[in-house]
Amino acid sequence: MTDRIEGFINSKAGKKILGAIGVATPVELKRYHSGLSSYLEGDVLLDCGDNAALLKDTLRNIKDSAAVITLGARAQAQSGEPANNGSSSPERYQALVFDASGLSDSLQLVQAYEFFNQNIRKLKSSGRIVILARPHMECGNAAQAACQRALEGLSRSLAKEVGKKGATATLITVANNAEANIDSSLRFALSAKSAYVDAQVIKVSTASNPALPDWHKPLAGRVALVTGASRGIGLAIAQTLARDGATVLGVDVGAMEAELIKAMTAINGAALVADITAEDAPAKIGDSLKELGGVDLIVHNAGVTRDKTIANMSEQQWQLTLNINLAAAQRITEALLSDGVINDGASIVGVSSMNGIAGQRGQTNYAASKAGVIGYVDFMSKDPELLKRGITVNAVAPGFIETAMTAAIPLMTRMFGRRLNSLSQGGLPIDVAETIAFFGNPASRAVNGNVVRVCGQAWFGA
Numbered sequence: 271m272t273d274r275i276e277g278f279i280n281s282k283a284g285k286k287i288l289g290a291i292g293v294a295t296p297v298e299l300k301r302y303h304s305g306l307s308s309y310l311e312g313d314v315l316l317d318c319g320d321n322a323a324l325l326k327d328t329l330r331n332i333k334d335s336a337a338v339i340t341l342g343a344r345a346q347a348q349s350g351e352p353a354n355n356g357s358s359s360p361e362r363y364q365a366l367v368f369d370a371s372g373l374s375d376s377l378q379l380v381q382a383y384e385f386f387n388q389n390i391r392k393l394k395s396s397g398r399i400v401i402l403a404r405p406h407m408e409c410g411n412a413a414q415a416a417c418q419r420a421l422e423g424l425s426r427s428l429a430k431e432v433g434k435k436g437a438t439a440t441l442i443t444v445a446n447n448a449e450a451n452i453d454s455s456l457r458f459a460l461s462a463k464s465a466y467v468d469a470q471v472i473k474v475s476t477a478s479n480p481a482l483p484d485w486h487k488p489l490a491g492r493v494a495l496v497t498g499a500s501r502g503i504g505l506a507i508a509q510t511l512a513r514d515g516a517t518v519l520g521v522d523v524g525a526m527e528a529e530l531i532k533a534m535t536a537i538n539g540a541a542l543v544a545d546i547t548a549e550d551a552p553a554k555i556g557d558s559l560k561e562l563g564g565v566d567l568i569v570h571n572a573g574v575t576r577d578k579t580i581a582n583m584s585e586q587q588w589q590l591t592l593n594i595n596l597a598a599a600q601r602i603t604e605a606l607l608s609d610g611v612i613n614d615g616a617s618i619v620g621v622s623s624m625n626g627i628a629g630q631r632g633q634t635n636y637a638a639s640k641a642g643v644i645g646y647v648d649f650m651s652k653d654p655e656l657l658k659r660g661i662t663v664n665a666v667a668p669g670f671i672e673t674a675m676t677a678a679i680p681l682m683t684r685m686f687g688r689r690l691n692s693l694s695q696g697g698l699p700i701d702v703a704e705t706i707a708f709f710g711n712p713a714s715r716a717v718n719g720n721v722v723r724v725c726g727q728a729w730f731g732a
């Protein structure tokens with residue numbers, strides 16, 4: 271039955287009906303593979319508004335890729351570089367990059383309008399739009415703050431206009447004096463690794479940032495903890511971190527032991543059977559990590575749903591969900607911190623959810639736990655001790671990701687659910703994993719306190 275309905279939805283008639291109600295047919299997204307020689311290939315058009323502060327570092331990064339750069343008139347004038355470092359003037363671009371960091375009042379935003387008005391049709395399928403800005407709350411006056419904040423609305427709306435071709439838009443805000451810290455964020459946003467990250471704002475701070483590692487092996491020599499690592503998103507996280515060079519300690523419950531051991535053996539990782547809510551779990555995890563030399567990346571991925579409307583929900587269903595999804599992760603982090611198992615420069619990542627942001631009927635427990643993950647990350651990312659040690663705390667908030675968890679959603683809800691975003695498709699576990707690997711990249715030390723949604727710009731949720 272499921273197959274027949276899926277078949278109909280993917281048929282010509284099905285697509286016509288979905289199109290009529292505004293649900294587009296998805297474009298296959300281009301994702302990372304090891305055959306890519308560079309984080310960015312193809313033609314890139316780069317321009318800026320007046321007084322662009324991020325042009326130099328943006329150019330430095332793009333020049334360090336296989337891309338061919340074309341500069342707009344303002345970028346030429348401000349950088350003193352020629353219009354094109356390739357042989358011809360391209361008709362289509364893989365990426366449109368606009369540095370709006372110097373714009374200081376609302377009417378100057380017309381410079382961004384001109385750029386996108388003239389060029390947006392030239393963006394390729396699976397292309398990228400990146401806008402560079404300043405955090406509005408760091409601006410010197412209200413007019414500038416309004417102008418810089420306006421760029422968020424622009425970027426999110428552009429994402430909606432290009433989503434049907436599988437293209438995305440990202441806004442990167444860079445704190446004053448943090449210009450040279452843009453590297454890992456700019457490269458992630460422009461690369462195939464961010465295929466399902468759409469309409470997001472990535473904040474770059476002034477924290478001192480180490481040099482960029484090898485793009486294919488950014489986590490070489492690092493140790494990662496992944497809870498819930500035997501299947502779904504957790505498995506993809508473990509595999510991706512190992513692909514990027516990390517040694518992974520995967521944790522999962524006894525019922526998943528065989529799968530966990532198989533998965534960890536395949537990536538030369540270590541397996542630990544533990545229920546993260548058990549009293550001795552933090553100590554067991556800490557002991558295993560000590561044997562590996564401490565931990566550089568902690569991914570609190572293990573999570574469950576126990577869906578019921580609140581009137582029908584038992585206290586056990588409520589408490590179990592809050593305990594696994596939120597409280598256990600906190601207990602483990604606190605224990606690893608106080609036992610000195612977390613290395614300097616480490617990265618802690620919480621896995622939230624779009625339903626934690628938007629709320630969901632029948633998921634009061636789950637949404638509360640996932641919103642709590644964001645609160646924890648917000649608070650911990652400002653902890654003076656962690657800041658001093660260069661430890662970052664961030665979260666991903668996946669939208670509809672194709673896993674066993676979403677396969678359990680009733681058929682029709684699932685069919686529509688996966689299409690209710692600008693890219694008209696569900697994401698893959700690898701999309702969440704790539705974002706976590708970006709947070710864990712040692713060159714992302716200035717990326718702290720971010721909540722990045724991996725949701726293809728879900729229609730629901732702020």
Ligand code: NAD
Nearest residue numbers: 498502503522523545546571572573623668670671673675
């Ligand atoms: P999943 O159910 O496929 O995998 C979850 C894993 O966590 C399983 O291996 C499970 O055994 C493990 N786990 C559960 N309780 C545990 C415990 N007490 N101790 C140790 N391990 C435990 O789920 P998934 O879809 O891969 O989701 C992974 C994470 O992503 C979860 O936190 C989930 O809330 C979040 N998420 C998923 C989606 C989605 O669309 N799939 C969307 C938003 C957020």
